[in-house]
Amino acid sequence: MSASSPLPIIPELPPSAADDYEFKFVGEGASNVVFEVIVQPHDESSRNLFQWNLLRVPKAGTKAHTYGELIQYWETVVKPLFEPEDLVQHQLVGLGGDAVVARLNEVLEKEDDTRRVDFRGSRVAKAGYGLLVEDMRQRHPDDLTLEFKPKWLAQSPNAPASAIRCRTCAREAFKHHTKPPAPANPTILCALDYLTCSSSPPILATILHHLAPSGRRPAPETPQQQTEQTQQHGQLSRWLQTNTVLPRLRAAQLANDRTGPLGADAHDAQFQLAMTLRDCTCFVRIPADPSAPVEAKLADLDKKNWAAKLGYWQATERRLIEGGYYAGTEVPRQETDCQLERVAKGAGEGGKGEV
Ligand SMILES: O=P(O)(O)O[C@@H]1[C@@H](OP(=O)(O)O)[C@H](OP(=O)(O)O)[C@H](O)[C@H](OP(=O)(O)O)[C@H]1OP(=O)(O)O
Ligand SMILES: Nc1ncnc2c1ncn2[C@@H]1O[C@H](COP(=O)(O)OP(=O)(O)OP(=O)(O)O)[C@@H](O)[C@H]1O
Structure with missing residues (x-):
């Protein structure tokens, strides 16, 4: 305005x-x-x-x-x-x-x-x-719709040199430590994988499994629905591999945070923006009609109440560093699947190939 x-x-x-x-x-x-x-x-x-x-x-x-x-x-x-x-x-x-x-x-x-x-x-x-x-919900009963939070698409500037987890995986490991995950949803999707799935079929398969598990949709009842679902799966794969919105979101997160929470103050407008960009939601709608385009849009890009939240952000960062959640040394060890750990272990050891 x-x-x-x-x-x-x-x-x-x-x-x-x-x-x-x-x-x-x-x-x-x-x-x-x-x-x-x-x-x-x-x-x-x-x-x-x-x-x-x-x-x-x-x-x-x-x-x-x-x-x-x-x-x-x-x-x-x-x-x-x-x-x-x-x-x-x-x-x-x-x-x-x-x-x-x-x-x-x-x-x-x-x-x-x-x-x-x-x-x-x-x-x-x-x-x-x-x-x-x-409204980003289905417009037709056979539309495929998804909602996810991309969270931190790049590592925190405050992560220790020993980190084998990104900020999102470290935070999720901490959450699982205090509150065990629901049995139906035990695994953690690494946020860094959203950006690298374009060059790695195994990573793409992992993301597809998390975002659109086959069990979540009713089984197709007609050959037409079967064809639609196969097409939509293909469209989602292509969107994940070629979209420009998640790379743009990552670039904006990186450009606006050079210090991480531990180096920021309550007047740092760029850091404040980075925290907004790390807590948005991505809605994806893949119409049943194959000629209609995939729509993918970010929502919940709300201004944060920085004065009220800075203490929480800094305390969270300290807890992740001091509790060993970045380094993967927390006790008991939480199961994660972070891209950084896969790279550290070497791509060959049953990992997911080059990242
Ligand atoms: O602290 P985080 O990373 O768990 O993120 C909070 C979100 O948790 P989740 O995405 O589920 O991990 C949390 O989401 P929930 O609605 O609790 O699932 C809020 O978005 C919170 O922001 P605000 O206090 O509403 O401004 C979010 O707080 P900040 O983004 O301000 O840290
Ligand atoms: N544009 C939309 N289209 C469809 N569903 C939506 C839309 N906006 C919100 N919702 C639904 O309402 C839920 C809550 O909305 P919203 O993200 O605005 O709440 P919030 O309090 O800002 O969330 P958070 O705690 O993550 O910051 C979403 O998770 C989603 O299920």
């Missing part, structure tokens, strides 16, 4: 929305909740707003910035780093009063039993604005 561009018109939910609209829980993170909004068929203007968009609202009691600040940061700092098609688009929407927030909280309360344990009981904040975010 430059100083000279006109202020965008912010749409507003009508006062009757709490009673007239249906709100369905879609997902949540530590700071936000996302809902699908279903409007009356005759309400054409609202139908246009919500046909391809979801409603994202802030949770109460977090240290996150207001949506006005998030939009300003995204427009001026994040957006210039990417191509428009790399980013999930969004716009502010007025919530039309506390009745909508109360309604959203009723929906959330009903979900409590199935929510992530540490999120249970958290509620939507009494905010004036939400965000309309481009």
Whole structure:
């Protein structure tokens, strides 16, 4: 938003929305909740707003910035780093009063039993604005959709010389140490593999196994569905090998962090941006229609509350170094599959070939 561009018109939910609209829980993170909004068929203007968009609202009691600040940061700092098609688009929407927030909280309360344990009981904040975010879910029941966090695509500048794990694998090993992984999902995907899979078929196979395990989709019921799924698998492989968005994200993470958390201060705007870039989500949609293009977009590129988080980031980095999580010497040893360890062991020893 430059100083000279006109202020965008912010749409507003009508006062009757709490009673007239249906709100369905879609997902949540530590700071936000996302809902699908279903409007009356005759309400054409609202139908246009919500046909391809979801409603994202802030949770109460977090240290996150207001949506006005998030939009300003995204427009001026994040957006210039990417191509428009790399980013999930969004716009502010007025919530039309506390009745909508109360309604959203009723929906959330009903979900409590199935929510992530540490999120249970958290509620939507009494905010004036939400965000309309481009809906990245399936548009057709046979579309293949994926969601993952690329995290740290390059090593932390603070990693010790003895590191055989990247920052993402070290952090995951620490997490598994304090909270053992679910039996269904025991292995860790090394974030560095996203960038090297283009030149290594075994690494590509590992990523495909993590992102699109065959058991997660219903088995094809017709020859047409079988063909579609094979095509989509091929499209996903090609996307992983040729996309430009993850290399661009990695380059921006590297360019904006020369010191790592231990050398940064709360006023270091570049480091702060790097931390935003390390906590985004990548959505991929591969349409069932083979002539339609693959869409892959980054979301959740929110400005971090640096003053509130710097202490946590520094303490995490120290814990990973001092606890031996980078060096792989923690006790008991956690199972990881880091590219750095594979390289250190030598590509020949049953590893995954050149990386
Ligand atoms: O600290 P990390 O690396 O575990 O990342 C946190 C995320 O954990 P996860 O991606 O699951 O490992 C964490 O994600 P969850 O929603 O807890 O899964 C948040 O994104 C957190 O950011 P914020 O406090 O909401 O600003 C994230 O915090 P920072 O990115 O600010 O460190
Ligand atoms: N544009 C979208 N399309 C489809 N689903 C979405 C979209 N945005 C969010 N979601 C769903 O809602 C969930 C939570 O959204 P979001 O990432 O905005 O929360 P958050 O609190 O910012 O997360 P985090 O704690 O990781 O920072 C996502 O994991 C995803 O399942």
